[in-house]
Amino acid sequence: MxxxxxxxxxxxxxxxxxxxxxxxxxxxxxxxxxxxxxxxxxxxxxxxxxxxxxxxxxxxxxxxxxxxxxxxxxxxxxxxxxxxxxxxxxLPGPREVDPFWVSRQSLDADDESPKPGCGWLPADWMPQAALRRALRNVARAEDAVLLNYGRTQGDFDLRRLLARRAAEEGLALDPANIMLTGSGSQSIDLICRLLLKPGDTVLVDDPCYFNFRALLKAHQVQVISVAMTPTGPDLTAFENALEASAPRLYLTNSALHNPTGATLSPPVAHRLLKLAEAHNLLILEDDIFTDFEPEPSVRLAALDGLNRVIRIGSFSKTLSASLRCGYIAARAEWIEGLVDLQIAAQFGGPSPIVTHVIGEVLTGGSYRKHMEEVRRRLNRTRRSVIARLTTLGIEPWLEPRGGFYLWCQLPEGVSSTALAQAAMAEGVVMAPGNVFSAAQTASRFMRFNVAQMADEKSWQVLERGAA
CATH class of the missing domain: 1.10.10.10 (Winged helix-like DNA-binding domain superfamily/Winged helix DNA-binding domain)
Structure with a gap:
């Protein structure tokens, strides 16, 4: 042997x-x-x-x-x-390979375990020097930063910075229309608590980010999905879903869609907003990948002016997943209700220590250079990974404009769920297609994080699985 x-x-x-x-x-x-x-x-x-x-x-x-x-x-x-x-x-009990399974495997795996299925960049891609400098500075901050609860809407300076960044894309925002949260996922949770009740219908893309599905399941709502295309959701299917099911909310990524890497086109964006208005649909736009774009693309929140669109985001992909902080930009009356919910859930906004560190890194002069280098590095790595996957008969659905995800089709007869289970038995975390698909139509697809594929063990598992 x-x-x-x-x-x-x-x-x-x-x-x-x-x-x-x-x-x-x-x-x-x-x-x-x-x-x-x-x-x-x-x-x-x-x-x-x-x-x-x-x-x-x-x-x-x-x-x-x-x-x-x-x-x-x-x-x-x-x-x-x-x-x-x-x-x-x-130790979890036996369970099917579902969104919770992928999250548990990704979060609980050893630091040394290969994680081509996870949703974050490797540690050596992150701005460690800037973070350590900011942490040293915050240690010398006034006592209130180190000892007090966070303000109900979060740090004003960071909210003002987010408002200025939104203005660069044509979205006029007052800091009062922004609240900071414990994470991007918590932002979605708070919005669901405010706007939905059990039994409501929510529309998602197919495929969509797997934790969208997990969160919506926790809120006991009905989930329906429409097929994703390289320029946004299939508009015919989208309109049919609105007419047949009258969903309350649509949850999506407009830029560098997770998991497909697709980017919403202007014609599709305008049509989506017209349909939303006609059918009284609210839209939750997760903008977490905006800084990975080479050039800005269209945003529903900017076109809509936060009338029926709510924007969320966080800093876990670009700065640190350990600094848990997200944000919500929405109409003033919704912010009021969301603040009350956050007080009830955690008594105030995110930690002042965390928001001060994030604010200092974002304004410290090195952040833009950091993201420019990350984008360049991702472009090189993406091309290399695509070339190697293709030799195994694994084909990208499209080549994204940016970001670190590749949505790929496996060879005929290869189940991504079976491949993920076999990989996990060897200590490799992968993300099979059907955890992203409410309709369960992605059994031959797999999402790969190109930045997490340097370990040869991942490729050895793929070579055996693709064969």
Whole structure:
């Protein structure tokens, strides 16, 4: 057996063991319960019976389970108590590959694990020197910054900076129309709390960012989707959906759409706003990727003037995912309601320490150069990744104008979900297509983060999967 074959076999055995530990930790298997049959469990996990036998033998050696001659394997009476508290708290139960699965794998993977399916840049791409300098400066700030709650709408200087940046694209904003939040995801959550009730219908692109789907599921709304094209949503399907389902809200990325990389065209943008007005549709425009664009593209918020469009964004993709801060730009009466909700949820806006660090980096003179270098580096990396993917028969749906995502079609007969599961068994995090698709029509698609594909292990997994 070669070293590579041995590593794969060990990874499969570890995966089976983790499944049993998960079931015990979650309570799906309790004291004295019989474990799944060897053949049945092997079939359900897509591994050989010998792999399950080895996993069961190892768990028995650990004292977690025990064998009964002629009867099978059973949970040891003391096994649940013997599990460390941390393991019982953190091991998830068996679950399908869904948006939550991808988020958990991405967030909980070791720092050394390859993550071509994650949604952020590697640490060495980020402005570490500027962040460390800003952190040193904030440590010398006045006591209120270090010790007080955040103001209800967040730091005024950072809101004023966001208003100035919006003015550069033709969107006149008063800082009073902007509130800072704990993150971009929290911004969406607050807006859903304000504008939606259980049973309402929300329209999303197909595919769309997988956490849109996760958040909407948490709010117990009905989700319908329309196919995405390289210039925006399919307008015929969009209009049909409005007439058939009367959705309350449409959630989208206009620029460098996640996951496809598409960019909204002016004709589609104008038509969308006319349809929204005719059908009393509100639009939530997630503008998180704006600074990755080589040149600014059309924005619904700028065309609409925040009449029925709400803009959100954050700084996790360009500065640091550790500095949790997002923002909402909306009509004054909506901001009032959103502020109340944020007070109820977390008693004030985001940490003054965080907002001061972000504000200092954005105004410190190095941010524009940082983003120029990131865009150049992404362009080089994207071309290289596309060329290598193509040799494996993996084809990009389009080549984006910017950003770090590639939405790609796998070879005929290759399931992206199965590939992601096999990759995870080897410690590689990937993002399969159907987690982005409400209609479940993307089984052959995979989203790749080109900046996270330097590790050869990712390519080895892809080569085996594509074959």
């Amino acid at each position: 070669t070293a590579e074959t041995h590593a794969r076999a060990s990874g499969r055995t570890a995966h089976v063991m983790a499944q049993i530990r998960s079931r015990i930790a979650s309570g799906a298997l309790t004291n004295g319960d019989r474990l799944p049959s060897i053949r049945g469990f092997a079939a359900s996990l897509g591994v050989s019976p010998s792999t399950v036998v080895e996993a069961y033998d190892r768990l028995a050696a650990e004292g977690l389970i025990r064998a009964r001659a002629g009867s099978g394997f059973f949970v040891q009476a003391s096994s649940v108590a013997s599990l460390p508290l941390g393991a019982r708290a953190t």
